[in-house]
Amino acid sequence: RKEVEQDPGPFNVPEGATVAFNCTYSNSASQSFFWYRQDCRKEPKLLMSVYSSGNEDGRFTAQLNRASQYISLLIRDSKLSDSATYLCVVNLVYGGSQGNLIFGKGTKLSVKP
């Protein structure tokens, strides 16, 4: 069973659209949750952490449902510059673990004019 599973995409949306990405994770020991963004052939960059109560950062809203092991990201009023691959990432921390990131394969978003 895949550890972090995401919508396969790609999502092709017009500017100004609202788009939602979903993610499920298999390990209930996962303790921290993140959305990263990755531009083509670049490194992953943290978009936002995901808190249990849900959190918002400008046009971006993240939700976490621990019972369902489900994470979501909502992007409102999408911009051309939002075009990227969005990576759902969980962090397993146990015992002496330093907390290694487990990545989903990512969902590609393409925002068109």
Place this chain on the structure above:
Amino acid sequence: EPEVTQTPSHQVTQMGQEVILRCVPISNHLYFYWYRQILGQKVEFLVSFYNNEISEKSEIFDDQFSVERPDGSNFTLKIRSTKLEDSAMYFCASSVARTGRFSEQFFGPGTRLTVL
């Protein structure tokens, strides 16, 4: 803004050769990581390093791989005898504390390794 740097940006090598990938983590960070991403696939954890020793490693990180922090700034990944399937983008990352909600891992720009 401080950043993780990696050299070289692209390394081409022949199968069976040794390669060393170099990283300079952010200066006050204490935890260091290597990840790899095969083209078109997900980012995969290789190894974490803290207090001058390996903290954890994945099953990918076999005897062909080693890491070292030879001085106060560099963090290296060595592949002893490269295979074709080692071709990937290798990312170094660092964090100030154990990764969690309040301690982000910062990624370097990556080294693209091509094994011929």
